[in-house]
Amino acid sequence: MKKLMLGVIALLLAITPLSACGQTSTATKTTKTPVTVKEPYEDTQFLMGTVVTIRVYDKGKKAALDRSFDRVKQLANEVTVNEKGSEVDAVNAQAGKKAVKVTPAVYRLIKYAKAYSDRSQGAFDLAIGPITSLWHIGFPDARKPSQAEISARLPLVNYRDVTLNDAKQTVYLKRPGMALDLGGIAKGFITDEVVKVLKRNGVTTAIVDLGGNIYVLGHSPKQKNADWTVGIQDPKKARGTAIGTVPASNKTVVTSGIYERKLVVNGHTYSHLMDPKSGYPYENNLMGVSIVTKKSVDGDALSTATFDKGLAGGMTFIEKTHYADAIFITKDKKVYVSSGLKKDFKLFKDSGYTLATLK
Structure with missing residues (x-):
C-alpha cells in the first residue's frame, strides 16, 4: 500500500x-473574465x-x-504516522482500548478510506499499518521481515475492524496492535x-x-x-x-x-x-x-x-x-x-x- x-x-x-x-484579458460590462x-x-x-x-x-x-x-x-500534521501530535497516531495508540475523536477533515479522510476498503474488498486496506511499519520501505531502517513476523501481524490488517461513529466523529480500532496507514x-x-x-x-x-x-x-x-x-x-x-x-x-x-x-x-x-x-x-x-x-x-x-x-x-x-x-x-x-x-x-x-x- x-x-x-x-x-x-x-x-x-x-x-x-x-x-x-x-x-487572456477580455471583459464585459457585467462579467469579468479572469x-x-x-x-x-x-x-x-x-x-x-x-x-x-x-x-x-x-x-x-x-x-x-x-x-x-x-x-x-x-493536514499533513494531522494524518502523518509517527508524527508528534498526529491524530492518526493518537488513533493507533488507542487500538483495542478506546475510540478517539478526530477533526472533521481527518474523519472525512478516514471514512473515505474505509469506504474504499469496502468497495475494493480489501485490495485497498486502510488498516495496513502493521505491515507497512514492519517493512518500512523508503526509510533508513527498511528491512525484509521474517515470515514469522509477517504471519503474526497479518491478522491485524482488517478494515472491517475499524469502527466509525459519525455522530461523535470518533475512530476505534477493535484490536490491540492495529494501525491505520493512510499513505495510500x-x-x-x-x-x-x-x-x-x-x-x-x-x-x-x-x-x-x-x-x-x-x-x-x-x-x-x-x-x-x-x-x-x-x-x-x-x-x-x-x-x-x-x-x-x-x-x-x-x-x-x-x-x-x-x-x-x-x-x-x-x-x-x-x-x-x-x-x-x-x-x-x-x-x-x-x-x-x-x-x-x-x-x-x-x-x-x-x-x-x-x-x-x-x-x-x-x-x-x-x-x-x-x-x-x-x-x-x-x-x-x-x-x-x-x-x-x-x-x-x-x-x-x-x-x-x-x-x-x-x-
Missing part, C-alpha cells in the same frame, strides 16, 4: 503546461517527505499560494483540499503537484478552453521522464509504481506497494498504473486497488468504475489503456514502450 512519510508512493508525473505562456499571467505565481516546498509544487496563473492571486501551503501543512490515500485527499482553497480564493487556473498527484485546475492559458497536457511517468526513469501524454482540465492524474521506493535483499527487489493479503510487496507484471479522474483521492485509492488486482483484474475493475480511466504499464514495457482514454492517450514514438490490447 502506498506510503508517504505517511507513506508516499506515487510517482511524480511530468506535466507539460503547453498553454502556460499565453494571456486574467491569466504568462509566468505563474509558484512555490515549491518539501513536505510529507515529497516535493510539493503549486502554480497559480490568475493575475493578483499570489496570496492563494500561502493559503494553499498552510492547508497542506495543517492521504496525498489525494490533501490535493483535493488544496484545490478547494484555490477555488475559495478565486483561482480559476492552476497546477497542483503533491509529489506526483497532479491536479490541473481550469483550462490552459494558451487559448480559450484548451486542455493542459499531462505527461505519464516512465516508471523506470527519473521523475519528469514521460512515456506519453493525456489532455486534462479540472482533472487529476495519479501514478503508482514499483520503482520509486524499494528495498533490495540478496539481489531481489521489493517495492513499497504492499499486498494486505500476503504481507509482502506485490509480485505481478505491473510496473506502473496511472489513474485519470476528477478527484485525486479517488485516483490514489484506485491506483492501489488496481495494483492489487493485476493487469487483467485491474482493467476490469477500472472499466466498471465509470468516473475513472487508467493507463497500465507492464514490466515487459507494454502499455494498456482503458476505453475512455484510447482516443486521448498519445505514446511517444521514442519511449521504448508499445501499446497493447488485452485479449
